[in-house]
Amino acid sequence: MGSAPATVGEIRRAQRADGPAAVLGIGTANPPTCMAQDDYPDYYFRVTNSEHLTDLKAKLTRICKKSGIKQRFMHLNEELLAANPDFTDRKLPSLDARVDIASAAVPELAASAAAKAIAEWGRPATEITHLIFSTYSGARAPSADRRLASLLGLSPTVSRTILNLHGCYGGGRSLQLAKELAENNRGARVLVACSEITLIAFYGPEGGCPDNILGQALFGDGAGAVIIGADPVSPVERPLFEMAFASQTTIPETEDAISMEINKGGMEYHISNQVPRLLGCNVERCLIDAFDALGVTAKWNDLFWAIHPGGRAILDHIEGVLGLDDGKLAASRHVLSEFGNMSGTTVIFVLDELRRRQAAKQEGETPEWGVMMAFGPGITIETMVLHAPGSLDAY
Numbered sequence: 001m002g003s004a005p006a007t008v009g010e011i012r013r014a015q016r017a018d019g020p021a022a023v024l025g026i027g028t029a030n031p032p033t034c035m036a037q038d039d040y041p042d043y044y045f046r047v048t049n050s051e052h053l054t055d056l057k058a059k060l061t062r063i064c065k066k067s068g069i070k071q072r073f074m075h076l077n078e079e080l081l082a083a084n085p086d087f088t089d090r091k092l093p094s095l096d097a098r099v100d101i102a103s104a105a106v107p108e109l110a111a112s113a114a115a116k117a118i119a120e121w122g123r124p125a126t127e128i129t130h131l132i133f134s135t136y137s138g139a140r141a142p143s144a145d146r147r148l149a150s151l152l153g154l155s156p157t158v159s160r161t162i163l164n165l166h167g168c169y170g171g172g173r174s175l176q177l178a179k180e181l182a183e184n185n186r187g188a189r190v191l192v193a194c195s196e197i198t199l200i201a202f203y204g205p206e207g208g209c210p211d212n213i214l215g216q217a218l219f220g221d222g223a224g225a226v227i228i229g230a231d232p233v234s235p236v237e238r239p240l241f242e243m244a245f246a247s248q249t250t251i252p253e254t255e256d257a258i259s260m261e262i263n264k265g266g267m268e269y270h271i272s273n274q275v276p277r278l279l280g281c282n283v284e285r286c287l288i289d290a291f292d293a294l295g296v297t298a299k300w301n302d303l304f305w306a307i308h309p310g311g312r313a314i315l316d317h318i319e320g321v322l323g324l325d326d327g328k329l330a331a332s333r334h335v336l337s338e339f340g341n342m343s344g345t346t347v348i349f350v351l352d353e354l355r356r357r358q359a360a361k362q363e364g365e366t367p368e369w370g371v372m373m374a375f376g377p378g379i380t381i382e383t384m385v386l387h388a389p390g391s392l393d394a395y
């Protein structure tokens, strides 16, 4: 006699993981060209033949000085620009050439980051079950997720998803989706990859176009990759952060505050100067709701923090409204300084920096609970409550 058929409820329970999703490996990568922020105004106005626009150059110099950025990495170098002179003029139809370059470079950069994340995870790439790829440079199908799967030799049964044009919340969104996949599919191992190269949005300065000047001062290129899974297999898999709760919030009436649009000349964006204030007014509500949902009492200064460093003023506003002590946003400020705003990828660099800082501390010195937040068009706020591994009783 066979056993009695399982109920749908039993099947469902067997399909789900027992524990929370956790970060099991992180990797990052940047293109080789590094640009010092102090040198950028001279470089940018020279390579775009715009030295005569002295007011705009002075403005870019002021923004660079106040940006909190020391250096950024870029795929687009002078050689590539010399081969594609149309990139300096956004009115010329250069999208095809930009997409050609990005279609190869975006997955290749992601593969460098992913190889590091997989090495840290400690299991073969063929055991990855799901892939989530986020970029603002995707304009083709099959897309960067398909190419990355080939470059890494992932299984043909890997379940792929691509997120396009989520901007700076792409990393946060991908990690939330990975959490859902890992917790709802027993044994799933999800590779999250974000890869951004600013080439798609590079063009020369123009009067009456301050958004471009701001973007030229802020954005850099980079890729980040994270392996997510629940119920880590000891001793190979070691959780770095457990993902306790995730939510997304849209700030009402801010649809026009951050926007991105692909045109014949590349990607154009608009970033309102109200963004730091709007985020400052809204982050605390998201945090209160998240910790209420968990039933955990949190004092903001008792947490560890991984905030998307969209700009120095954004970090200043958030630090101010939450009354955070100096150093609480050190990982975010460090990443902003060393790499600039790499859009959706940035928050993965911040997680990487945070875990490095935590590893350097003595046991007991690291807070048990923490928060990751990312922001982008919408205005969308991604909030994730993280838990330091080792105290699973907290669940």
Ligand SMILES: CC(C)(COP(=O)(O)OP(=O)(O)OC[C@H]1O[C@@H](n2cnc3c(N)ncnc32)[C@H](O)[C@@H]1OP(=O)(O)O)[C@@H](O)C(=O)NCCC(=O)NCCSC(=O)CC(=O)O
Residues within 6 Å of the ligand: 059, 062, 063, 066, 067, 068, 166, 167, 168, 169, 210, 211, 214, 218, 258, 271, 272, 273, 274, 275, 276, 309, 310, 311, 312, 313, 314, 341, 343, 375, 376, 377
């Ligand atoms: C740009 C700054 C470094 C400037 O520093 P301060 O504000 O302290 O200095 P400041 O007030 O003297 O401003 C210096 C100059 O910057 C200009 N400026 C400020 N914000 C601007 C904006 N959004 N667009 C265009 N110009 C802007 C000011 O007008 C001023 O020009 P002048 O000197 O001529 O008077 C800072 O404001 C900042 O970090 N802003 C946040 C940037 C931001 O919104 N990032 C989010 C990116 S989008 C993102 O992360 C998500 C996504 O892309 O999806």
